[in-house]
Amino acid sequence: MxxxxxxxxxxxxxxxxxxxxxxxxxxxxxxxxxxxxxxxxxxxxxxGKHIKKEIAVLDPTGFDYKMTFIVSVELDRESLQQLDLFRKRAKAEPQVQQCYYVTGEADFILICTAKDMQDFEMLTQRLFFENSNVRRFRTSVAMDRTKIGLSLPI
Structure with missing residues (x-):
């Protein structure tokens, strides 16, 4: 502590x-x-930056963004410049709710939201297919939002 x-x-x-x-x-x-x-x-x-942001967590059932996707992304090249470029793209995309740089098979894990499958397909075009450094991505569709939060167990 x-x-x-x-x-x-x-x-x-x-x-x-x-x-x-x-x-x-x-x-x-x-x-x-x-x-x-x-x-x-x-x-x-x-x-002291102990509180990074104070936000309202919205209930997606009241809006058009009813689908949640967990996407693992593998990059071709992992230079610092390429990693920063991908981070900037992810940060700039409003449908990316969370972005993690991870170890293992994937380089990044994204939590994304979309209105429907067609909307998600358009997101994949922007983020992955138009990026020549994305080797592959794998997607899981969330069936239920069992727990949502960013609270720390302090």
Whole structure:
């Protein structure tokens, strides 16, 4: 654990991981601190990059993007420049929700969303077929979204 983070900071972070809309008053109550003290701690945690982003997780059933795909990608060449180019393409593509550089047979694992199979096919054209450095990609279609999250077990 980071030496600059104490148990009170962990309580704040655990609470925010559950619901980042929690107000300062409630955080102060949970931590038994004053509101200004919680504000200072939050500023320090944000400035220290312990909190990377505060977002809303949307329910995809209420939108057109109902399909989730797990895609493993093998590149032909793995130079630093080629890896960076692929990372930039993945980051720039709104339908790529997550991108991991991994060990093993694949070079990258992507979590992607699409409206339907035709929409996913268009995504594969943009990301893989138009990229001469992609050797192959393998796709699994998620049947169910059993657990979604990025919380750390702190």
């Amino acid at each position: 980071n030496q600059n983070i104490d148990e009170t900071d962990l309580t704040i972070l655990r609470t925010l991981q559950e619901d980042c809309r929690v107000g300062l008053e409630q955080l102060a109550h949970v931590c038994s601190l004053s509101i200004p003290s919680v504000q200072r701690r939050l500023k320090r945690l944000r400035d």
